[in-house]
Amino acid sequence: xxxxxxxxxxxxxxxxxxxxxxxxxxxxxxxxxxxxxxxxxxxxxxxxxxxxxxxxxxxxxxxxxxxxxxxxxxxxxxxxxxxxxxxxxxxxxxxxxxxxxxxxxxxxxxxxxxxxxxxxxxxxxxxxxxxxxxxxxxxxxxxxxxxxx
Amino acid sequence: xxxxxxxxxxxxxxxxxxxxxxxxxxxxxxxxxxxxxxxxxxxxxxxxxxxxxxxxxxxxxxxxxxxxxxxxxxxxxxxxxxxxxxxxxxxxxxxxxxxxxxxxxxxxxxxxxxxxxxxxxxxxxxxxxxxxxxxxxxxxxxxxxxxxxxxxxxxxxxxxxxxxxxxxxxxxxxxxxxxxxxxxxxx
Numbered sequence: 001x002x003x004x005x006x007x008x009x010x011x012x013x014x015x016x017x018x019x020x021x022x023x024x025x026x027x028x029x030x031x032x033x034x035x036x037x038x039x040x041x042x043x044x045x046x047x048x049x050x051x052x053x054x055x056x057x058x059x060x061x062x063x064x065x066x067x068x069x070x071x072x073x074x075x076x077x078x079x080x081x082x083x084x085x086x087x088x089x090x091x092x093x094x095x096x097x098x099x100x101x102x103x104x105x106x107x108x109x110x111x112x113x114x115x116x117x118x119x120x121x122x123x124x125x126x127x128x129x130x131x132x133x134x135x136x137x138x139x140x141x142x143x144x145x146x147x148x149x
Numbered sequence: 150x151x152x153x154x155x156x157x158x159x160x161x162x163x164x165x166x167x168x169x170x171x172x173x174x175x176x177x178x179x180x181x182x183x184x185x186x187x188x189x190x191x192x193x194x195x196x197x198x199x200x201x202x203x204x205x206x207x208x209x210x211x212x213x214x215x216x217x218x219x220x221x222x223x224x225x226x227x228x229x230x231x232x233x234x235x236x237x238x239x240x241x242x243x244x245x246x247x248x249x250x251x252x253x254x255x256x257x258x259x260x261x262x263x264x265x266x267x268x269x270x271x272x273x274x275x276x277x278x279x280x281x282x283x284x285x286x287x288x289x290x291x292x293x294x295x296x297x298x299x300x301x302x303x304x305x306x307x308x309x310x311x312x313x314x315x316x317x318x319x320x321x322x323x324x325x326x327x328x329x330x331x332x333x334x335x336x
Contacts, residue, residue, distance in 0.1 A: 020216070029163055029170075032163060039243065045325075048240035051160050054161065059165065096292075099324075101288025102323070102325065109258070113297055123258055124266070129282035131282070135286065
């Protein structure tokens with residue numbers, strides 16, 4: 001049964017290499033911009049430097065212009081598909097969860113992406129932080145029905 | 150050139166490059182930038198435990214795991230070949246404050262005096278490594294995204310729920326960094 005399932009949804013390494021390469025570039029940017037640096041995060045939350053705000057702000061501006069152009073000119077993917085963007089639906093989780101994630105960001109100096117980049121930079125103990133983040137995600141899934149949304 | 154690349158990249162170079170990841174992922178495969186989902190896919194792949202939230206075909210989302218694997222490799226390569234040998238150049242007031250907590254090695258991305266293998270089972274290490282990680286995983290999934298999915302991708306697509314989430318990330322971080330973390334660092 002399982003081998004049949006796998007045939008239905010094979011994991012194609014060749015088809016996913018492009019995402020690996022995009023990730024390698026993204027990881028390079030995260031490291032070289034120092035946004036994965038715990039001290040940079042402390043500086044940001046103390047309003048002692050513009051650095052982090054400049055990075056997040058300019059990333060949003062470039063992203064927003066790109067999305068605007070893609071929508072305006074109906075730009076398609078390289079393989080010719082229509083580009084689909086999902087709307088985010090509001091629920092109270094964005095407030096409660098957002099605050100809890102903010103706590104975690106300030107404590108560890110990392111969001112999910114930087115966790116991987118901190119490990120890559122040689123801080124191997126962050127593997128434990130990452131596993132704990134997986135455990136936190138699992139716990140959310142387990143408690144989901146009982147949490148206010 | 151290599152010497153220049155070894156310096157920390159200024160915000161007006163690194164920020165736009167990070168932002169360009171949004172159209173790149175859309176153009177190469179119709180994928181919306183979002184990294185915390187990778188943690189959900191790991192749960193769905195390894196321990197779905199019949200929980201509805203993890204009962205979906207994670208293999209359809211496997212691109213996300215390739216992407217985060219790439220982040221790890223890219224950071225390793227950048228550290229190896231373009232690593233900055235100097236301490237991070239943060240505000241002098243922050244350096245003074247951190248010295249007061251015994252944190253003086255600013256050459257590593259984490260405060261290695263606390264965040265290291267041997268302090269995992271100390272109270273301070275446990276809070277910073279294990280509880281901190283748990284809050285990232287629980288909070289991002291509860292919020293439906295993180296800095297990439299909400300702050301960068303969501304705001305790029307002018308989604309107001311992402312603005313709410315981003316403001317809450319910042320408020321939570323502000324409260325933790327200024328009001329709670331100093332007590333943890335003093336333990």
